[in-house]
Amino acid sequence: MIKELKSFYESQQLDNDLISHFFKEADEISEDYEDNLLKGQILVTLFYEPSTRTRMSFESAMLKLGGNVISTENAKEFSSAIKGETIEDTIRVIENYVDCVVIRHHEEGMVKRAADIARIPVINAGDGRGQHPTQALLDLYTINSEMGRVKDLNISLVGDLANGRTVRSLCYLLAKYPNNKLTFVSPENLRMKEDIKEHLREHKVEFTEENDLNKVLSSSDVVYMTRIQKERMTPEEYQKSKGKYIINESNFNLLRRESRILHPLPRVDEIQLPLHIEKYDPRVAFFRQAENGLYIRMALLKHFMAD
Amino acid sequence: MIKELKSFYESQQLDNDLISHFFKEADEISEDYEDNLLKGQILVTLFYEPSTRTRMSFESAMLKLGGNVISTENAKEFSSAIKGETIEDTIRVIENYVDCVVIRHHEEGMVKRAADIARIPVINAGDGRGQHPTQALLDLYTINSEMGRVKDLNISLVGDLANGRTVRSLCYLLAKYPNNKLTFVSPENLRMKEDIKEHLREHKVEFTEENDLNKVLSSSDVVYMTRIQKERMTPEEYQKSKGKYIINESNFNLLRRESRILHPLPRVDEIQLPLHIEKYDPRVAFFRQAENGLYIRMALLKHFMAD
Amino acid sequence: MIKELKSFYESQQLDNDLISHFFKEADEISEDYEDNLLKGQILVTLFYEPSTRTRMSFESAMLKLGGNVISTENAKEFSSAIKGETIEDTIRVIENYVDCVVIRHHEEGMVKRAADIARIPVINAGDGRGQHPTQALLDLYTINSEMGRVKDLNISLVGDLANGRTVRSLCYLLAKYPNNKLTFVSPENLRMKEDIKEHLREHKVEFTEENDLNKVLSSSDVVYMTRIQKERMTPEEYQKSKGKYIINESNFNLLRRESRILHPLPRVDEIQLPLHIEKYDPRVAFFRQAENGLYIRMALLKHFMAD
Numbered sequence: 001m002i003k004e005l006k007s008f009y010e011s012q013q014l015d016n017d018l019i020s021h022f023f024k025e026a027d028e029i030s031e032d033y034e035d036n037l038l039k040g041q042i043l044v045t046l047f048y049e050p051s052t053r054t055r056m057s058f059e060s061a062m063l064k065l066g067g068n069v070i071s072t073e074n075a076k077e078f079s080s081a082i083k084g085e086t087i088e089d090t091i092r093v094i095e096n097y098v099d100c101v102v103i104r105h106h107e108e109g110m111v112k113r114a115a116d117i118a119r120i121p122v123i124n125a126g127d128g129r130g131q132h133p134t135q136a137l138l139d140l141y142t143i144n145s146e147m148g149r150v151k152d153l154n155i156s157l158v159g160d161l162a163n164g165r166t167v168r169s170l171c172y173l174l175a176k177y178p179n180n181k182l183t184f185v186s187p188e189n190l191r192m193k194e195d196i197k198e199h200l201r202e203h204k205v206e207f208t209e210e211n212d213l214n215k216v217l218s219s220s221d222v223v224y225m226t227r228i229q230k231e232r233m234t235p236e237e238y239q240k241s242k243g244k245y246i247i248n249e250s251n252f253n254l255l256r257r258e259s260r261i262l263h264p265l266p267r268v269d270e271i272q273l274p275l276h277i278e279k280y281d282p283r284v285a286f287f288r289q290a291e292n293g294l295y296i297r298m299a300l301l302k303h304f305m306a307d
Numbered sequence: 308m309i310k311e312l313k314s315f316y317e318s319q320q321l322d323n324d325l326i327s328h329f330f331k332e333a334d335e336i337s338e339d340y341e342d343n344l345l346k347g348q349i350l351v352t353l354f355y356e357p358s359t360r361t362r363m364s365f366e367s368a369m370l371k372l373g374g375n376v377i378s379t380e381n382a383k384e385f386s387s388a389i390k391g392e393t394i395e396d397t398i399r400v401i402e403n404y405v406d407c408v409v410i411r412h413h414e415e416g417m418v419k420r421a422a423d424i425a426r427i428p429v430i431n432a433g434d435g436r437g438q439h440p441t442q443a444l445l446d447l448y449t450i451n452s453e454m455g456r457v458k459d460l461n462i463s464l465v466g467d468l469a470n471g472r473t474v475r476s477l478c479y480l481l482a483k484y485p486n487n488k489l490t491f492v493s494p495e496n497l498r499m500k501e502d503i504k505e506h507l508r509e510h511k512v513e514f515t516e517e518n519d520l521n522k523v524l525s526s527s528d529v530v531y532m533t534r535i536q537k538e539r540m541t542p543e544e545y546q547k548s549k550g551k552y553i554i555n556e557s558n559f560n561l562l563r564r565e566s567r568i569l570h571p572l573p574r575v576d577e578i579q580l581p582l583h584i585e586k587y588d589p590r591v592a593f594f595r596q597a598e599n600g601l602y603i604r605m606a607l608l609k610h611f612m613a614d
Numbered sequence: 615m616i617k618e619l620k621s622f623y624e625s626q627q628l629d630n631d632l633i634s635h636f637f638k639e640a641d642e643i644s645e646d647y648e649d650n651l652l653k654g655q656i657l658v659t660l661f662y663e664p665s666t667r668t669r670m671s672f673e674s675a676m677l678k679l680g681g682n683v684i685s686t687e688n689a690k691e692f693s694s695a696i697k698g699e700t701i702e703d704t705i706r707v708i709e710n711y712v713d714c715v716v717i718r719h720h721e722e723g724m725v726k727r728a729a730d731i732a733r734i735p736v737i738n739a740g741d742g743r744g745q746h747p748t749q750a751l752l753d754l755y756t757i758n759s760e761m762g763r764v765k766d767l768n769i770s771l772v773g774d775l776a777n778g779r780t781v782r783s784l785c786y787l788l789a790k791y792p793n794n795k796l797t798f799v800s801p802e803n804l805r806m807k808e809d810i811k812e813h814l815r816e817h818k819v820e821f822t823e824e825n826d827l828n829k830v831l832s833s834s835d836v837v838y839m840t841r842i843q844k845e846r847m848t849p850e851e852y853q854k855s856k857g858k859y860i861i862n863e864s865n866f867n868l869l870r871r872e873s874r875i876l877h878p879l880p881r882v883d884e885i886q887l888p889l890h891i892e893k894y895d896p897r898v899a900f901f902r903q904a905e906n907g908l909y910i911r912m913a914l915l916k917h918f919m920a921d
Contacts, residue, residue: 035654040342042370044363050697053707056658056684060711063656063682068370070363073380073687083357083534085573093360093572096598097367227697265707266699291710347649349677351670375677377670380687390664390841392880400667400879403905404674 038067136169159226345374443476466533621729652681750783773840
């Protein structure tokens with residue numbers, strides 16, 4: 001019997017059995033799926049922050065399973081939030097109309113607040129500097145399908161670790177498997193925060209901090225690149241860190257053939273490779289990672305609405 | 308034979324038979340409905356002003372009946388209105404693509420203009436300081452299901468009566484039933500407008516005006532709270548009226564057990580009750596009211612597209 | 615065997631056989647269509663610029679054929695473009711989730727860039743001052759159904775010819791048929807650009823330039839009016855040209871009974887006719903033109919996703 005989630009707001013909610021269950025489901029879905037499974041059900045995507053891939057992959061996942069979607073591209077300005085409504089009231093109204101809600105919010109903790117009051121499942125699609133647990137799950141799924149395992153790996157997490165909610169969520173998941181070694185590569189001002197480091201120490205996960213990307217490329221099984229999140233820092237901070245970590249033709253071949261580059265996307269300038277490398281070199285895994293997002297989200301929607 | 312509406316832009320269009328018809332339909336729909344009734348039909352929601360619950364409840368209503376939806380969250384900036392197109396031209400184009408249009412507009416009277424030229428049904432989801440007739444119908448439906456009747460009631464309408472289109476639309480409906488007594492509780496600068504008072508006098512509906520909310524609570528069967536609509540007044544006006552009418556633990560028990568609080572939502576600070584009261588005290592009716600919105604809108608869409 | 619398009623980004627891609635094929639398909643679709651043809655497929659509308667009719671007609675076309683839609687009303691601000699993502703990356707992610715993408719973009723050439731990298735069909739719904747080829751195809755289709763032919767016609771193209779992407783796309787199509795004579799009626803500062811004139815010379819299409827609209831009305835078979843595109847010029851330029859070309863009751867009857875006025879819409883002040891003329895005079899063809907947009911887009915979606 002796997003644990004059943006009521007809502008999904010942070011990656012710590014998952015245990016290893018449930019993760020394996022989602023991996024198995026996503027594998028099967030990538031082959032074939034019941035296109036009528038969620039017929040008659042409605043998913044609402046409530047997005048208070050910009051998104052392309054997350055919103056679209058959730059909406060596509062729902063439509064492919066036969067369900068319907070109500071969409072909010074710009075809830076910050078065009079929902080009742082602008083009139084001063086609390087997230088709790090919003091949820092207590094919306095839950096009368098739909099069967100599941102996916103929320104992206106600019107404020108950390110808001111999705112948990114929504115989940116706490118909701119009668120319907122609430123899924124976190126990113127909350128401020130908090131978490132992005134469905135991204136973490138698809139990242140882990142990608143690591144598993146690319147490397148054949150999610151343990152015994154050297155994983156370098158690179159870029160804006162202070163603001164990157166995807167790396168935060170991913171660290172919780174990687175800590176569940178034995179013998180992973182993490183290297184945090186970031187500018188001094190964008191270091192991984194203490195709460196995550198504390199969690200890793202508690203769970204006896206080895207980690208180091210590093211400034212120089214090139215030093216770690218040859219020893220990494222997985223290099224998880226992230227964007228410097230301009231919109232979450234001052235212009236001065238951005239100037240200090242932008243363009244600091246780049247993978248291009250000059251350092252790409254420091255990576256071993258069996259290593260993989262992941263990126264939650266969007267990227268700005270942190271990966272600059274010729275098209276033929278991006279298309280044909282197996283080390284470039286981030287578009288397969290985006291594709292995996294669809295299967296993982298289909299598995300999640302199935303869990304919340306059909307299982 | 309009930310009257311058949313071509314479009315629905317103001318609550319005066321309804322007569323008592325039609326209201327009873329919609330109540331009966333909504334009752335039935337709340338139990339069960341044909342999920343294929345509007346298959347192949349398309350509803351467009353054309354929203355020139357922010358909304359969560361109205362847009363979503365219409366879209367949910369359409370999807371649950373098996374129809375499809377095309378949505379416009381921010382028509383003010385992202386439709387051809389910004390290029391100077393008239394509402395008439397917009398409608399004459401859109402009616403080629405869809406079967407029904409729901410419009411929210413920032414300008415009073417625009418939805419009527421749309422309805423006048425349209426070949427397809429046009430439904431008013433709020434026009435400036437004008438009306439919000441589907442809200443009024445669901446409000447009346449909620450009063451009926453909570454109180455067992457829509458006549459012989461003391462009804463206090465509280466808050467921003469000058470700008471509140473929902474209370475305006477509701478007054479027209481309450482005036483159709485015998486022996487309702489209305490009390491308008493508002494700051495001096497946000498009094499109910501003369502056109503509505505004139506209508507009530509013509510129809511021999513007793514009404515009074517009051518400044519003090521606590522004075523009326525014990526004698527009210529229904530207290531209809533509304534939000535002070537900051538976005539429709541000057542900052543000075545808002546300072547004068549904000550926070551003036553609040554129901555919280557200190558005055559909530561002035562209400563009799565069989566009385567009900569309604570609110571069209573969103574609320575800001577005008578109802579502040581502990582969660583256990585909001586969840587379990589029957590006097591808190593506004594989330595049931597939101598739920599009723601779905602059934603009434605399903606009944607309306609059925610009337611316009613299937614009957 | 616007709617040519618098969620992979621994507622559709624400029625009207626030059628069409629040859630006469632393919633145009634005839636789309637005309638025949640649109641004719642048939644206007645009578646009846648298979649409402650299950652694209653079941654299980656997903657179209658995404660990715661709009662970086664405002665639109666009503668184009669987005670809605672594509673979405674309606676997809677829904678009527680049984681497909682699903684994911685919609686983006688304001689991709690400029692609310693997609694990952696704002697975080698600095700390239701159009702190529704956006705497409706390489708989205709193509710994992712959907713079966714076809716319709717793009718409107720503020721920058722000329724961006725849709726071609728998207729089409730060049732995409733594995734799925736990409737349709738141009740307007741790119742900056744570039745092209746709007748599906749509009750051109752429906753314009754030509756309208757000319758054909760109104761006039762019975764697309765050759766041997768005197769066609770006046772009126773208004774903002776410098777910024778009007780629909781007239782640009784239409785010129786390429788008109789040049790494919792014998793003995794069409796084009797008259798470009800525009801202010802000096804908004805003349806048709808040299809690339810189109812060069813194309814017409816190469817294809818031996820007769821054209822002249824004219825300042826005075828009234829001079830050409832009586833000799834025109836088709837008058838294609840366009841809006842002065844305020845948003846694509848300086849305020850000074852706009853002052854010089856606005857209100858310069860107007861059809862109203864005073865000059866409307868210069869048109870012969872068998873002539874037709876087309877307009878891609880939205881219009882601002884360039885056509886000002888009484889409602890009864892707009893409704894009943896056969897010379898007013900622009901709302902039929904909008905309707906034709908639906909059939910042509912259904913034919914296009916069928917070509918890209920079902921044929």
